[in-house]
Amino acid sequence: MGDHVRVIEVPEPADPRLNDFRDLTTADRRPDRPGGRGLVIAEGVVVVRRLLASRYPLRAVLGVPRRIEELAGDLAGHSAPVYATSAEAMSTVVGFHLNRGVLAVADRPTAWTAADVVARARRVLVLEGVGDHENLGSLFRNAAALGIDGVLLGPGCADPLYRRSVRVSMGHVLAVPFAQLPDWPADLTWLRDSGFRVLAMTPAEHARPVSDFAGEPKVAVLLGSEGPGLTPEAIAGSDAAVRIPMAGGVDSLNVATAGAVAFYALGSFG
């Protein structure tokens, strides 16, 4: 297809140019832990493609030749090095068998502020205590699919840029704007003052169906962790408690699934 990628062959796993990709299972990539470097890792063609299209500053790509070829068009315009090696050498470098065949690593860009995230948003997701990386990643995937414009992270949430979150999100954490909320639950008041109807999701019977709010111009959906749900402070800081109507006797949906149904019910995808 005419796209030319300058590929650097690196047959030897010990080559120091591959250090960004080394020991991904044990190396801590989070800046909030000792020794963590905060690098962002994308795995597989689909997720690497999203990284290449994102605002994240690319450091390097490592893959088997066939996968790198699939990305030729996406790599055009990027000047970071692209390393090719064998599947076996890749496994040695990363520390496990990687059946996706390609990785990319990026630095973290300057974090958005909550004000940046809500600036032009009509629908935002606000999370409290979602500490599970897979649930967090799934929430970003569902948010991207169903028209959520940004995500705000309250206390107790996992890092959306952790490797497993990035993978489970299918790379959508790299596209959906997100920010930490510095002042909880006071920032819920700020959201309301900014024109958002803040809706606290709960399985409680007395809550109103979330679809009642589909006509609102600006909505913030507040979701808590899978077991305990939202704290009383978070619920008190909301405009209304809302629920998904469910069949009797069923406790509840997984938090990411509940999010998907709520986003859909709010008709936020136009």
Next chain:
Amino acid sequence: MGDHVRVIEVPEPADPRLNDFRDLTTADRRPDRPGGRGLVIAEGVVVVRRLLASRYPLRAVLGVPRRIEELAGDLAGHSAPVYATSAEAMSTVVGFHLNRGVLAVADRPTAWTAADVVARARRVLVLEGVGDHENLGSLFRNAAALGIDGVLLGPGCADPLYRRSVRVSMGHVLAVPFAQLPDWPADLTWLRDSGFRVLAMTPAEHARPVSDFAGEPKVAVLLGSEGPGLTPEAIAGSDAAVRIPMAGGVDSLNVATAGAVAFYALGSFG
């Protein structure tokens, strides 16, 4: 609370009375593989409770005393043996650390036929090629929460009674009726002749929004596997292709999440 459970203390992991619970990671519990016995395993208080309330013939319960106590009310009326042991002995028996503290094992009851499943159903889920045990379990959980009356399994589906499916479903595979479809895709014609609108879920742009069919008295939602989706034969055997309206550029939702949104959109829980 007055419920009396006769508990048999079994301190020794090698005790043959615990054989049903032995080596759960390696023992194949599926009847469709050599040596498979097809026993159904429930893990944790919530799932064991659903097993005890189901039509599945209980063989035995094994747990630490504290968890067995929590189940005292549910165990009333069951005559199968209830074995108590230490957490350490339990780990030795099952072959891994079990932090849920209680297990139950049951035989498979006589399988339902597809005709049994659809007999009084208004909403059924039909699956083709859903071979992933976790997706399958999640689909049952979502089906139970959102008013699906039964599940029909086409070719290539995993066993809903496999241990991991049971766990991920939160035990709802033991409550939502399901059956194998013996004749694919001819059974889709049978479903249509039985009064169901058969809707094939697809991400294709030309498909109609699934919510267009919320008013139908009887609907069968057809879902394919996560990657390839439904086969052309399955789509050809349906009344209509339907989709969930999504934001541009997003490939699709996880299959279980797509199911949840579709079940909700069909208003089947009302």
